[in-house]
Amino acid sequence: MKKGYSFLSKCGNFTIFFLVLVFCMPLISGYNKINARTSASDVEENKKVVYLTFDDGPANIVTNKILDTLKEKDIKATFFVIGDKISGREEILKRIYGEGHTIGLHTYTHKFKKIYRSEESFIEEMDLTRNEVKRVLNIEATAIRFPAGSKPHLNDSLLEKLHAQGYKIYDWNASLSDGLNYNTPPDKLYREATKVVGKSTNVVLLLHCDQPNTNTCKALPRIIDYYKEQGYEFKPIKEDTPEFYFRFKKNNVRKTVTTFIKNTMDK
Numbered sequence: 001m002k003k004g005y006s007f008l009s010k011c012g013n014f015t016i017f018f019l020v021l022v023f024c025m026p027l028i029s030g031y032n033k034i035n036a037r038t039s040a041s042d043v044e045e046n047k048k049v050v051y052l053t054f055d056d057g058p059a060n061i062v063t064n065k066i067l068d069t070l071k072e073k074d075i076k077a078t079f080f081v082i083g084d085k086i087s088g089r090e091e092i093l094k095r096i097y098g099e100g101h102t103i104g105l106h107t108y109t110h111k112f113k114k115i116y117r118s119e120e121s122f123i124e125e126m127d128l129t130r131n132e133v134k135r136v137l138n139i140e141a142t143a144i145r146f147p148a149g150s151k152p153h154l155n156d157s158l159l160e161k162l163h164a165q166g167y168k169i170y171d172w173n174a175s176l177s178d179g180l181n182y183n184t185p186p187d188k189l190y191r192e193a194t195k196v197v198g199k200s201t202n203v204v205l206l207l208h209c210d211q212p213n214t215n216t217c218k219a220l221p222r223i224i225d226y227y228k229e230q231g232y233e234f235k236p237i238k239e240d241t242p243e244f245y246f247r248f249k250k251n252n253v254r255k256t257v258t259t260f261i262k263n264t265m266d267k
């Protein structure tokens with residue numbers, strides 16, 4: 001009798017433990033979602049890789065200066081370009097591509113009210129930019145970056161639509177404040193560039209190459225030297241680079257997102 005009671009008691013405890021665990025699961029997964037977890041880290045876990053990514057170009061002087069530094073340091077990077085800046089700056093786009101860097105898309109207007117008005121509006125902005133890149137380089141660019149990051153705009157519905165168009169999303173896990181304040185001193189930019197969120201050995205670093213980003217030009221050689229000294233390999237984002245986006249809350253459905261899409265980015 002006593003034995004039976006004890007057995008039932010154990011079962012009861014286990015049931016309570018199990019129920020608590022079930023109820024806590026959404027909380028636990030919710031906690032993970034606020035971390036800048038990325039998919040690239042799962043693929044190249046043991047390799048130290050840094051992807052330098054430059055947003056908001058092409059711009060006449062600054063983008064060229066950055067290209068000069070990359071050439072000098074023999075580094076390949078990725079440029080997320082704004083569609084309506086390409087007309088009149090075709091030569092810069094050709095230089096980026098011609099020197100072995102890759103091209104990503106960063107909307108057509110970069111005007112938040114317009115790009116984030118609806119999912120259709122966002123996709124249209126990317127399509128227009130993709131066409132501009134194709135017009136100049138005759139390539140299909142499919143890597144995209146959301147202005148200010150995919151959070152809180154990305155959700156299941158938009159992800160599905162973007163994937164259907166062959167787009168792949170790239171956020172970052174290290175960033176410079178050069179997009180928020182052009183006057184951030186180069187020393188501060190350098191310190192920001194070396195702070196990586198999480199413990200991934202894959203770093204996607206966000207920088208800007210717009211016309212006022214002269215301090216970024218000044219900080220860049222030191223940033224490159226730092227990652228070289230730390231033993232990182234520099235890579236541009238290519239068609240086989242796993243997507244890299246901030247986790248977002250799924251629509252109350254546990255769903256595995258397939259991040260690998262065989263597509264053609266640019267080379």
Ligand SMILES: [Zn+2]
Nearest residue numbers: 055056147148
């Ligand atoms: Zn931007």
